Amino acid sequence: MDIELAKQTLLARRAELTAHLSEVEHQLDEPVSPDWEDRSAERQGDEVLEALGAQELAELRQIDAALARVEDGSYGACVKCGGEIAGARLELLPATPLCAACAK
Secondary structure: OOHHHHHHHHHHHHHHHHHHHHHHHHHHOOOOOOOHHHHHHHHHHHHHHHHHHHHHHHHHHHHHHHHHHHHHOOOOEOOOOOOEOOHHHHHHOOOOOOOHHHHO
């Protein structure tokens, strides 16, 4: 796995997530409708946005951890067993901290 390519992939995904999280935050900060039925529907949408935002924050943390591993030279090594993470796995899941065996 090309480390520089992995870094660029991680940075690009990080930028996407950051932009989308900003949009989600903006949508959640919009004024509440005075109509009760509209407010109920908006609340359901807000719950979906909050769940999506939490998922994206978790992915952002994984990406930041992977970028830290790139910087300290440990990217591509399993954080659990220390073994090498397969290149194909890193291409599919560039932020993964675990080899396939440890992920099971």
